Amino acid sequence: MNMHADFSPVETQEPAILIDQVNKQFGAVTAIENLSFHVNRGEIVSFLGRTGAGKSTALNLIMGNMSPTSGRVRVMGMDPNKDFRKLRRTISVGFQTDRLLPWRTAIENVELGLQILHYHKAEIREKAREWLARVNLADAADLYPHELSGGMRQRVSLARALAIDPEILLLDECFSQLDHVTSQTLRSDVSAVIREYRKTCLFITHRIDDAIEMADRILVLGAPARLLLEVSPTPEDRTDHDKFQLLHDKIADALGVDS
Ligand SMILES: Nc1ncnc2c1ncn2[C@@H]1O[C@H](COP(=O)(O)OP(=O)(O)O)[C@@H](O)[C@H]1O
Ligand SMILES: [Mg+2]
Numbered sequence: 001m002n003m004h005a006d007f008s009p010v011e012t013q014e015p016a017i018l019i020d021q022v023n024k025q026f027g028a029v030t031a032i033e034n035l036s037f038h039v040n041r042g043e044i045v046s047f048l049g050r051t052g053a054g055k056s057t058a059l060n061l062i063m064g065n066m067s068p069t070s071g072r073v074r075v076m077g078m079d080p081n082k083d084f085r086k087l088r089r090t091i092s093v094g095f096q097t098d099r100l101l102p103w104r105t106a107i108e109n110v111e112l113g114l115q116i117l118h119y120h121k122a123e124i125r126e127k128a129r130e131w132l133a134r135v136n137l138a139d140a141a142d143l144y145p146h147e148l149s150g151g152m153r154q155r156v157s158l159a160r161a162l163a164i165d166p167e168i169l170l171l172d173e174c175f176s177q178l179d180h181v182t183s184q185t186l187r188s189d190v191s192a193v194i195r196e197y198r199k200t201c202l203f204i205t206h207r208i209d210d211a212i213e214m215a216d217r218i219l220v221l222g223a224p225a226r227l228l229l230e231v232s233p234t235p236e237d238r239t240d241h242d243k244f245q246l247l248h249d250k251i252a253d254a255l256g257v258d259s
Pocket of ligand 2: 056172
């Protein structure tokens, strides 16, 4: 008899995210064309493509907001469009804008996801404090969004996404609206946290530098979304200026943009 009945629905050996021969049409518009890829558990994968390449559509499929026209989408072995209730603790999303509630303080914003998932009151405050500290905002807990800089607001938003302890973090152009320095610091802080807590992360961006700096693996997409190139940056690619530039140019070439 199995004494350890598996009451967690997400303990399977499947990749965290599987996209298998997926097509997505919106009327006459093809947003995704025969796209296949997977994201392993604990991996940070960047989804890199121009605006309109179908990146957000792929994210919507993974979140279960829509189903593909054809092909298979699996998250931890489940169909996110059907099993979305089982997956609600599994996936968190960070968006381009911070989507904070203006009438809630920083800590109250972080508490939101925990409240929706019905954590105990004391635990909610404690976890929210912990996560604010992890994104270096311990001192800003009682400030309102309008009292925070853009970078700080995005930090609050990411603390909120991480506080529910999701297996998978989806980031859709999260850093794209921040200035270069703010964006770079935040990306390096967030990737450190993601790696420390062994989260799986699909990081959507149209910026080549962001992808190289953050990802274990970069999927370069054409429009409609299909795979043009897949590269795995090495640590040297990030630290050695010439190697960085070489990889950057290779990706820009595949994308068909001037570097
Ligand atoms: N709900 C929708 N209805 C109709 N067309 C859509 C919808 N969502 C996206 N599209 C179209 O699909 C294509 C891909 O869009 P999107 O996934 O938002 O690209 P990206 O995030 O890479 O910029 C675009 O041509 C867009 O206009
Ligand atoms: Mg988008």
